[in-house]
Amino acid sequence: MISLNIEKTFGFISKENVAAYEAKVKEAQDALENGTCKGNDFLGWLHLPSSITKEHLEDLKATAQILRENCEVVIVAGIGGSYLGARAVIEALSNSFIWLQEKKNAPTILFAGHNIGEDYLYELTEYLKDKKFGVINISKSGTTTETALAFRLLKKQCEDQRGKEMAKKVIVAVTDAKKGAARTTADKEGYKSFIIPDNVGGRFSVLTPVGLLPIAVAGFDIDKLVAGAVEMEKACGADVPFEQNPAALYAATRNELYKNGKKIEILVNFNPKLHYVNEWWKQLYGESEGKEGKGIFPAAVDFSTDLHSMGQWIQEGERTIYETVISVEQPTHKLEVPSDAENLDGLNFLAGKRVDEVNKMAELGTQLAHVDGGVPNMRISVPTLNEKCIGGLLYFFEKACGISGYLLGVNTFNQPGVEAYKKNMFALLNKPGYEEESKAIRARL
């Protein structure tokens, strides 16, 4: 099970001040449990893991199997919370060179609908020209422009290439039960569809079909992923004492750091497979807390790669940052540094050591250097990268986010600020219904 160590924050904030959050954290836990916090119509994620039924998982696995049997490539179309969770889990669990391997035991998973890059979409559609492909169209609102645009292209191409009947079989919708264009299309075309519950917001939806279906198609064990989340739901529960509750401690510590001028949290990994876990985390905390002129800025780096780009800033730049390191205890594979008779590269001092030992010393050395340089450090230990641990990690971050947003005093579950760019874009594109905004925005150009 994952664990949290906050010892290396105590040169910057005091143990007593973190412990003093106990009552406020209890209030937060109660408010989440009783549904009395702000945004209380979006609390469906709280006990989601333990409420997932065997039948639901079987339904997801059966649909995944149809896609696996009929597709060489599956495109997951979605953006934000309808994209990042699936990508985070799939990349954390996949072989880093999966798409270069001839023999695959699952369709290649590609992503679309998370940008409006013409070249990206052109190159994707070109690549798909001789492929048996399917699409999972994911959008809670069913109206997000980026996703809808990509889906329009992919749906047509799939129907043209594979025929209407096969397209019906290999296109799956994950969307609202009733509203939105994605629902209308799915119902009209007769696609298999899954529902995103009303009370689960996008960034908290990885354990709904939004994440579970693509993860199952990619060949990973969603039973174990959910089991890991269930375990963490218990470990972070309202009945677990403050000092033993990782979500409570993480939420309290980051709020205390924020109060002491640490305005930026950098999520750090020492494993490139976790890059998209960082990205998922950025949305979770950024959309949840960045509002009302408040909120820790969630940044992220991949070490040791970024020690050679951002390392200088972190070591000696403005002291408004702290780091949270996701440390994977055990790699999946074993690789030792070979000995070399000539030792031309001078690396024989590493001969016989596992590559991970070198990585772990980089991690430890970085922690000490950054703490010496004025950067508080928290460490989240993950035993290994498997479904169970990742499920636990995701739920831990969600629960801590729910508590942390409450401590900050914001509505953790809305994202009103995201509408501003959309409104301008629609006005600039002359979307019907935006006539007044179009006139007003053009007058400003």
Ligand SMILES: O=P(O)(O)OC[C@H]1O[C@](O)(CO)[C@@H](O)[C@@H]1O
């Ligand atoms: O699932 P949808 O409705 O397409 O939304 C995708 C993403 O867009 C946002 O609503 C922001 O615009 C996110 O909160 C959400 O995760």
